[in-house]
Amino acid sequence: MRIGLLGTGPWARMVHAPALSGHDELEFVGVWGRRADAAKELAGRHGTRAYDDVDALLAEVDAVAVALPPDVQADLAVRAARAGCHLLLDKPLAATVSQGRAVVEAAREAQVASVVFFTTRFQTGPESWIASQAGQEGWFTARAEWLGAVFTGDSPFADSPWRQEKGALWDVGPHALSVLLPVLGDVRRVAAAAHGPGDTVHVVLDHAGGASSTLTLSLTAPPAAAGAAVELRGTAGVTTLPESSEEAVASFARAADALLTAARTGRPHPCDAAFGLRVTEILAAAESLLAR
Known part of the structure; x- marks a missing residue:
């Protein structure tokens, strides 16, 4: 599976990029980030390509891993799904319920697999x-x-x-x-x-x-x-x-395994975008109570 990384922050540098570049069943095609210099540095460290245009990266891959803030992740996940890319996302899925629902609907319509990386579930x-x-x-x-x-x-x-x-x-x-x-x-x-x-x-x-x-x-x-x-x-x-003493890189590699399996079989993983949406709905309900 050809996969790209969206994001260049600490989590992308510490976990996503090492796990993707070291995975035997993934071809780490490239990195896109909101800061071009950071994307170039991270891509160079892992022997892959930095992309200035996110759509150009989406056109070259079968899947994307996202390490970005939840509101940015949600919008790009919709964009990636519509481009036919399977989704390896981080928690929380989105910053609002409407954003999370858009991700689920886009993945369903495009018939792409999705996995949300809830760390404990992959230890x-x-x-x-x-x-x-x-x-x-x-x-x-x-x-x-x-x-x-x-x-x-x-x-x-x-x-x-x-x-x-x-x-x-x-x-x-x-x-x-x-x-x-x-x-x-x-x-x-x-x-x-x-x-x-x-x-x-x-x-x-x-x-x-x-x-x-x-x-x-x-x-x-x-x-x-x-x-x-x-x-x-x-x-x-x-x-x-x-x-668990399991390193986050190993856990994220298991999440990538789950995405590969879901893409191959067509069977949703328990931690798919729909589960991520349900978690978002509960968080939003609690946030509403706190605001009152």
Whole structure:
């Protein structure tokens, strides 16, 4: 599969480009970015071509990987789908529900495959745990904490304008939802949402399976308090999401594998654009409660 990369920021440099250039079943055709000099530098580092015109790159590839802010990603994903390109996207899918819906509709109309890179879902141990818990019944409550120190530590993402605007709800909220939804079922209602210190938010969800869950999300946690944890409680007892030492590059390569499989078979991956849209809808509902 011939694939191009849209984006040149820290995530593209740290994860996307190394995974694409090192993948045995992908031909890394080129890079496009909003800054031509950055695209040229990143392409040169991985022995590929920098494109000044995004449409020229889309015309040369079978798929694109996108490492851009969600509002920019959504618009370019629609454009890429209409050009017949399969989509390897990042979370969150879009900045608004209408943008996310446009991506899903464009992918459906063009009959292209899509995978959204929810990191935990492509880590071997956590994904196996999620599948195992999804097969259990009788879950009562769940607790998910995703506490980052992006704005309090030494993070390459601290200068990200969209993270500064949208905060933890939209940056790490998708990770928590990607774990809870396959286990507890869809969210019937966002029951409550409240602000905490910094950009911290607390969200209470009512799930279709009958369980409730609470989310604590932050990008402004003290570095010593940063980390992620998910705990499930039900008739089967108590279980927690296992930690993973898997590097993001390896996880992203597995997401690329998933895109290849979906493109070859025509069977949607569980983390496709439609799932990304559902996550976006839940985030938007929580954001609306917070605004009130």
